[in-house]
Amino acid sequence: INIYDENNKLISDFKLHSDSLDFHDFDDVYIDLIKEQIIVYPGRGENTEVLFYTFNGEKYQNEYFNYYFNNTIRSVDRSVDHSCFQGKYVAYSLRNSKETVIYDKTIRSQDNGLYIENLETGETKKLSEKCEFDDILVTDNYVYCYKINYFIPKSILYVKDLTVGYELTQIPIQ
Numbered sequence: 001i002n003i004y005d006e007n008n009k010l011i012s013d014f015k016l017h018s019d020s021l022d023f024h025d026f027d028d029v030y031i032d033l034i035k036e037q038i039i040v041y042p043g044r045g046e047n048t049e050v051l052f053y054t055f056n057g058e059k060y061q062n063e064y065f066n067y068y069f070n071n072t073i074r075s076v077d078r079s080v081d082h083s084c085f086q087g088k089y090v091a092y093s094l095r096n097s098k099e100t101v102i103y104d105k106t107i108r109s110q111d112n113g114l115y116i117e118n119l120e121t122g123e124t125k126k127l128s129e130k131c132e133f134d135d136i137l138v139t140d141n142y143v144y145c146y147k148i149n150y151f152i153p154k155s156i157l158y159v160k161d162l163t164v165g166y167e168l169t170q171i172p173i174q
Contacts, residue, residue, distance in 0.1 A: 001013065001014055001015070001038065001053070003055050011055070012055050012056050012057060013057075014056075014057030029041070032085075032087070035087065036054060036055040037052055037053065037054060037055070038052070038053040038055070039051070039052055039085070040052075040053070049061070049066055050062070050065055050066050050069050052065075062119055063122075064117070064118075064120070064121070064122040065090070065119045067122065068090060068117050068124075072092065072094075079094055079095050079096050079097060080092050081093045081094070081095045081097075081131065081133065082133055082135060082136045083136075084136050084137055084138045084143075086137075086138035086139060086140070087140060088118055088119050088120045089116055089117065089118060089119065089138050089140075089173065090116070090117050090119060090138070091114065091115065091116045091117075091127075091136055091138045091143045092114075092115055092117075092136075093113070093114050093115070093131045093133055093136060093145075094111050094112055094113060094115065094131060095112055095131040095132060096108075096109040096111065096112060102157060102158060103154060103155055103156060103157060103158050104154045104155065104158050105154075105155040106131065106132055106155065112129065112131040113126045113127070113128055113129050113130065113131050114126070114127045114128040114130060114131060114133075114136070114143065114145065114171065115127065116138070116143060116173055127143060127171050127173070128145075128171055130145070130169075132147060133146060134146050134147050134148050134166075138173075140173075141172065141174070142170050142171060142172055142173060143170075143171045143173060144168060144169070144170055144171075145167075145169040145171065146166060146167070146168055147167045147168075147169070148163055149163060149164050149165045149166055149167060150162060150163055150164065151163065151164050
């Protein structure tokens with residue numbers, strides 16, 4: 001990984017794989033410029049630890065993030081529709097659903113809803129019972145939930161080109 005400042009000056013370079021024993025497949029890499037950290041998500045079937053690096057290449061762990069990742073994202077009995085990481089928070093929507101080519105129907109479950117987890121304290125809070133979103137965005141104070149309104153509800157007949165607008169909901173974190 002090569003890291004440059006705003007003037008295109010190399011400030012750090014390091015390898016995620018330092019030797020042959022440190023090799024993994026990765027699903028995704030997230031770069032947090034504000035906290036100057038790099039978060040590396042393991043591939044399926046790989047080590048279940050999410051790797052954190054500083055911009056200097058120092059590896060460290062976040063036990064709360066790894067707990068969230070392994071018990072929510074990778075859990076077979078959870079249906080994470082969307083998740084968004086921002087600073088010390090990760091927000092995610094859990095939605096149990098039945099999907100076919102024709103429809104996408106939410107199935108009632110007490111777990112359905114919008115959640116936020118503080119990755120510094122491990123605290124998880126359910127912010128809303130609503131869970132049907134097309135995307136979410138997290139800031140330091142709010143979770144923004146975006147939903148497309150279809151002419152015919154997706155639970156009846158999923159016709160993605162027949163839309164009648166959208167909803168944007170702002171939900172406070174505190």
